[in-house]
Amino acid sequence: MADNTHALEIRDLSKSFGHIKAVRNASFDIPEGSIFGLIGRNGAGKTTIMRMMMNVYLPDSGEILLRGKKVDQAFRNSVGYLPEERGLYKKMKILETLLFFAELKGKKGKKVSNKAKDYLERFDLVDRINSKVEELSKGNQQKIQFITTILHDPEFIVLDEPFAGLDPINTNILREIILEKKREGKMIIFSTHLMDFAERMCDHIAMINHGKIILNGSLSSIKTEYSQKNVTLTYEGDISFLENHPFVEKISDFGNSTGIRLKDGDQTQEFLKLLLDNNVKIKRFDAEDISLHEIFIELAGKGPEEDFSFAQ
Amino acid sequence: MLNNRIIAIIKRELREKLMSKSFIIMTLLIPLFMLLIIGLQMLIAVYEGDKGTRIELITESEYLTESCKTYLTQQDFVRDGTYVITYDTVPRRSLKSHIEERKQEILSEKLNGVIFVPSTALKNKKIEFYSKTPTNISIFEKLDNHLNEVLIDQYFSEKDLNDEELNFARMGVSFNGFKVSEKDELEEEGFGNTAMALLFAFLIYFSVIFSASMTLNSVIEEKNSKVVEVLLSSVNSREFMTGKIIGCTITVFAQMVIWLIPIIILVTTSWITLPESFSIEISYGHLAFFLFNFLLASFIYQGLSATVGSIFDNPQEAQSGFFPVILLIMIPFLLAFTMMRNPNNPIAVVASYVPFATIIVMPVRFTLVDLPVWKLILSQLINIATLVLIFPISGKIFRIGMLRTGSKPTFREVLRWVRS
Numbered sequence: 001m002a003d004n005t006h007a008l009e010i011r012d013l014s015k016s017f018g019h020i021k022a023v024r025n026a027s028f029d030i031p032e033g034s035i036f037g038l039i040g041r042n043g044a045g046k047t048t049i050m051r052m053m054m055n056v057y058l059p060d061s062g063e064i065l066l067r068g069k070k071v072d073q074a075f076r077n078s079v080g081y082l083p084e085e086r087g088l089y090k091k092m093k094i095l096e097t098l099l100f101f102a103e104l105k106g107k108k109g110k111k112v113s114n115k116a117k118d119y120l121e122r123f124d125l126v127d128r129i130n131s132k133v134e135e136l137s138k139g140n141q142q143k144i145q146f147i148t149t150i151l152h153d154p155e156f157i158v159l160d161e162p163f164a165g166l167d168p169i170n171t172n173i174l175r176e177i178i179l180e181k182k183r184e185g186k187m188i189i190f191s192t193h194l195m196d197f198a199e200r201m202c203d204h205i206a207m208i209n210h211g212k213i214i215l216n217g218s219l220s221s222i223k224t225e226y227s228q229k230n231v232t233l234t235y236e237g238d239i240s241f242l243e244n245h246p247f248v249e250k251i252s253d254f255g256n257s258t259g260i261r262l263k264d265g266d267q268t269q270e271f272l273k274l275l276l277d278n279n280v281k282i283k284r285f286d287a288e289d290i291s292l293h294e295i296f297i298e299l300a301g302k303g304p305e306e307d308f309s310f311a312q
Numbered sequence: 313m314l315n316n317r318i319i320a321i322i323k324r325e326l327r328e329k330l331m332s333k334s335f336i337i338m339t340l341l342i343p344l345f346m347l348l349i350i351g352l353q354m355l356i357a358v359y360e361g362d363k364g365t366r367i368e369l370i371t372e373s374e375y376l377t378e379s380c381k382t383y384l385t386q387q388d389f390v391r392d393g394t395y396v397i398t399y400d401t402v403p404r405r406s407l408k409s410h411i412e413e414r415k416q417e418i419l420s421e422k423l424n425g426v427i428f429v430p431s432t433a434l435k436n437k438k439i440e441f442y443s444k445t446p447t448n449i450s451i452f453e454k455l456d457n458h459l460n461e462v463l464i465d466q467y468f469s470e471k472d473l474n475d476e477e478l479n480f481a482r483m484g485v486s487f488n489g490f491k492v493s494e495k496d497e498l499e500e501e502g503f504g505n506t507a508m509a510l511l512f513a514f515l516i517y518f519s520v521i522f523s524a525s526m527t528l529n530s531v532i533e534e535k536n537s538k539v540v541e542v543l544l545s546s547v548n549s550r551e552f553m554t555g556k557i558i559g560c561t562i563t564v565f566a567q568m569v570i571w572l573i574p575i576i577i578l579v580t581t582s583w584i585t586l587p588e589s590f591s592i593e594i595s596y597g598h599l600a601f602f603l604f605n606f607l608l609a610s611f612i613y614q615g616l617s618a619t620v621g622s623i624f625d626n627p628q629e630a631q632s633g634f635f636p637v638i639l640l641i642m643i644p645f646l647l648a649f650t651m652m653r654n655p656n657n658p659i660a661v662v663a664s665y666v667p668f669a670t671i672i673v674m675p676v677r678f679t680l681v682d683l684p685v686w687k688l689i690l691s692q693l694i695n696i697a698t699l700v701l702i703f704p705i706s707g708k709i710f711r712i713g714m715l716r717t718g719s720k721p722t723f724r725e726v727l728r729w730v731r732s
Contacts, residue, residue, distance in 0.1 A: 054545040056715060073548075081545040087538030091328070103320040104546040148542070 006067075007032045007156075007187055008053075013062035015048050021211055022048040025062070028206040028216040030189060035182055037202035037219075038191040039292075041300055045211040046191035047084050050160045053189075054081050077105055080154035084161045084191075086145045090134035094125070094144055097133055098151055105152035112151065119147045123173065142166060146174060150181065157181055159190035163197060175201065195293040205292070209300050219292070227290045228265030233258045233275075234284035241278055247271050257284070317547040318555040325559020329526070330566060339567050342518050346511075362450055365395045366422065368414065370402045371429040376466060377401045380429070383462050389454060404430055411442050418444055425451065429459065434467055457484075504592035506652055508575070509679040512602060513648040515571055516672050520609060520641050523564040524617035527556070528634055531621030531714075540714045549711035553618055561610040568606055572599065594679070601688055602675050608695040609671040612702065613641065619706040622713030629720050644669040648676040655680035664691060667698040705730050 008030040015023045023045045030036045038046050051057040053064055055076060064071045088097055098116040102108060120126040123143040125136075133141060142165055150157060157178070163171050178188055178201065192198050198205060199219065206216035215222065229249075233239075234257045242248050242260070247267050252259040262271055268287050275282060314322075329335055369384070371377045381399045389395050402410045407428060417423040425443030433439055439459060441451070461482050468478055534540045543552055579594050616637045624630035644663060651660040655677055663669040664677050664687075674691040677683065712729040713721075721729075 051541070051715075055548065056541055056544045076546060079545065081542065083538070083541040083545070085538040085541060087534075087540065087542055089324075089328075089534075089539055090537060092324075096327070100320065100324050101542065101546070103323075104317050104543070106316055145542075 005031050008071075008189075009065040009068075010049070010053070011063050011065065013049060013052055013064070014060045015052060015057060016060055023052070023059075023208075024211045026206075026208065026211070026213045027062075028213055030187065031204055031218075033182075033185060033187060034203040035178070035188045035201050036190070037198040037205040038189065038208060039195065039198045039205055039296065040191075040193065040208035042193055044208045044300075046193075046208055047160055048211075049208065050081075050084075050158060050189075050191055054079065054158065056083075075156075078155040080105075080149035080152065080157045082146055082149040082157075082159045082162055084164070086142055088133045088141060088145060088148075091132055093130055093132055094120070094136070095129050097144060098148055101148040102152045105154070107152040115153075116147065116151055119151065122177075123147065123170070139165065139167060139170065143170060146177075150177065155186060157186055157188045157190075159188070161192055162190050163192065163194065195291070195296050199292040207296065207299060214299050215295070222295065223290060223292070225265050226295050228268060228287055229262045230287070230290055231260045231262065231268065231271065232284070232286040233260055233282070235275070236281040236283065237279060239275070239278075239280055245274075247274065314558075315551070318551050318558070321543075321547065321552060321555025322559040322562070325556060326562060328530075329560065329563040335563065335567070338522060339570055342522070343571060346514050346518070349514075362454070363394050365424050365451065367395060367397045367424055367451070367455075368400060368426045369397055369429070370400045370407070370410070370426060372401065372403050372431045374401050376429060376431075376434075376462075379466060380459070380462050383465075384458060387458060395454070402428075414442075418442070424448070427455070427459075429463075433463060437463060505594070505679050508592055508594060509648070509652065509676045511575075512675050512679055513645060513672055515568065516606060516609060516675065517641060517645040519564055519568055519571075519606070520613045520671075521638065523560060523567075523610065524613045524637060524641075525634070527560045527614050528617040528621040528630055529627055530560075531556070531618050532624060532627055532630055535622065535714055536625065544714070549714065550707050553615075553707060553710050556618060557611060557614040560614045561607065564610050564614075565603075565607055568603065572603075575599070598678065601678065605671065605675050605692065605695065608692065608699060612668070612671070612695065612699055613637065615699070615703055615706045616640075619709050619713070622710045623721060623726060625720075640668045641672070644672040648672050651676055651680065665694060667694055670694050708732065 006029040010026060010028050010030075013023055013026045014021070026045070026049055038049060040046050048057060052059045053071075055071070066075045089100075092100070095113070095116060098119075099108065099113060102112045102116070117126060117129070120129060123140075123146075125140060125143060128136060128140070133144065136144065146162070149159070159178075162174060162178075166174060178190075182188055190201075202219050204216075204218050205222065206213050208214065239251075239258070242251060247262055247264075247270070248260060249263045250261040252261075260271075262268065272282075272285060275285075369377070369380055371380060377399050381397075384390050384397055390397060400410075411418075411426060414423055414426055418425065421444060425441055425446070425448070428440040428442065430438070430440070437460070441448075443451075464481050465478070468481055473481070534543070540552075547555070575592075575594070576599065578592060579596065579599060617634065620630060620633040620637060623633055647660055647663050647669065650657055651673070654660075660673055660677060664673040666673075670691045674688070678688060708730050709726060712732070713726075
């Protein structure tokens with residue numbers, strides 16, 4: 001039975017290229033109306049997952065469900081896709097290019113043409129409307145590529161590394177449009193290795209490492225959970241009893257302080273009591289906030305086998 | 313079958329190709345190129361490069377030498393200086409020493425050769441030629457008929473024949489071809505249909521080669537510019553390949569129709585009148601068959617070249633994969649030429665039912681000989697079967713190949729794609 005809160009469900013997707021397993025049993029859900037970030041290091045498998053979502057690659061196994069049903073051409077018609085490796089016909093004129101890609105999605109006519117001109121104006125490219133794509137700078141070509149992604153007013157906007165290669169001004173324009181689309185009720189799915197962008201824009205994320213989803217859920221719950229699990233401790237006394245203790249997942253000695261990761265974020269109070277019961281003199285006990293970047297570094301540094309899942 | 317996405321791709325292909333300068337240039341250039349080739353061949357035939365050929369003609373009798381001289385000096389190729397012939401009378405026993413004397417001139421090519429007409433030639437017509445290049449067919453072809461006539465004159469001069477009888481004896485045999493067909497009348501056949509068969513073979517060959525290489529490069533460009541990923545997110549690979557091939561085929565088909573306009577005018581109107589020896593016997597049905605066959609040929613070769621293009625990353629590497637495709641059209645093209653001499657050549661007859669070969673061989677054969685309709689239908693069924701067989705395979709290779717980059721795949725790897 002499909003969960004109505006999930007627009008897209010990725011179920012056990014796997015894809016290999018020869019002996020290389022690019023994606024291994026990846027599963028995650030993308031809730032309705034969210035901005036979803038697929039994050040991971042370069043080569044982690046983000047693009048392969050996106051390509052499978054777009055039916056560019058056929059998965060070796062697994063499936064993608066749109067509101068409980070397998071994705072089909074109707075889904076593809078309702079998606080705007082910006083691939084990581086941008087590509088346009090170099091000899092085509094800009095307006096022709098925009099109208100061609102809109103027509104592939106079943107949209108044509110005066111309305112689309114006017115909308116294309118509006119977007120060109122917004123990106124400061126309206127004076128280049130009759131230029132050939134090859135006559136534009138790489139950055140401007142990227143803007144055209146982005147317009148082709150959204151011109152047909154898709155319900156889903158899938159962006160693979162959308163900010164790569166853009167200057168700060170155009171990055172802002174792009175971000176504004178993405179947020180505007182979210183306000184219009186569109187779903188935005190993007191991949192990035194830039195954690196600060198993901199943290200600022202996403203409601204939900206899935207983190208992929210070595211082809212495996214190692215973390216997924218709502219950003220707020222992930223951060224809450226992670227900050228609760230992380231304790232920074234400054235103390236006097238002997239804490240060797242914490243090694244292999246069932247509460248503790250990991251201990252990192254930072255010199256002046258010690259970082260302790262608990263297995264369960266709900267055990268913070270019990271952990272504090274444990275220290276006091278063992279006569280540890282506590283100078284500082286901080287159940288700290290944590291950035292997505294830190295979570296990423298922490299998890300991406302681990303082996304591929306570990307998996308963390310959070311409630312949404 | 314043709315949805316909006318395929319139509320959008322077809323429209324883009326037509327906009328890019330049909331409206332392009334290169335299409336207009338190629339449409340004009342290929343007929344010019346063909347005319348150039350035919351003109352060049354004619355020029356070579358007319359100008360054989362034998363201007364200034366120096367020959368010494370020797371016989372064993374003064375009388376025969378004089379007869380040769382009298383006859384040959386009247387010929388155009390001697391009068392205009394193309395051939396410079398000197399004459400001498402030398403008996404057989406002195407021939408060797410005579411050749412020795414001429415040896416340096418022959419070796420330095422100041423003298424192209426010595427023709428010796430022995431007295432026995434009046435009985436067996438055997439003539440000897442001494443030269444650095446003793447198998448010079450051009451000299452034989454130029455002189456054999458003339459020397460034959462001199463010998464005939466000599467032979468019959470003692471037989472007391474009148475001029476009419478002598479002229480008859482001089483004449484060779486001339487064949488006139490009459491076509492036996494389903495029609496009631498027997499019509500004398502000129503060389504028009506042979507020329508037309510040659511033209512058809514050239515048109516199919518050049519058009520297929522040029523359009524296939526155009527498709528090959530266009531696919532490689534789409535792959536290199538990464539536009540294919542955006543396309544495949546909107547359409548599936550089958551739709552993309554279908555749209556592309558149909559677009560390219562419409563382009564080359566339009567080009568072919570433009571090239572055939574003079575032939576269509578010739579067949580449908582009486583605006584152009586050809587000399588009788590070049591009269592063309594071609595019907596509407598013939599043209600329709602040619603165009604239908606070309607349409608299928610175009611689909612087949614566009615499909616093959618799109619497939620090859622999808623395998624490789626750059627045009628240089630693609631040439632190695634494109635070569636077998638070129639062979640598939642080049643071999644039947646060469647076969648078609650052998651048919652010009654004998655349209656019922658068994659190899660050509662078999663080839664007209666062999667996949668790929670039938671594309672050129674059958675239209676050429678049909679232009680030269682009348683064929684029953686079932687044979688024509690059979691050849692087109694073979695084309696359709698070829699198309700049906702190669703398209704699923706091409707589609708599989710295309711889908712995987714278009715998104716693959718990196719080192720050139722091995723043949724075994726491509727086979728794996730097909731099996732996948």
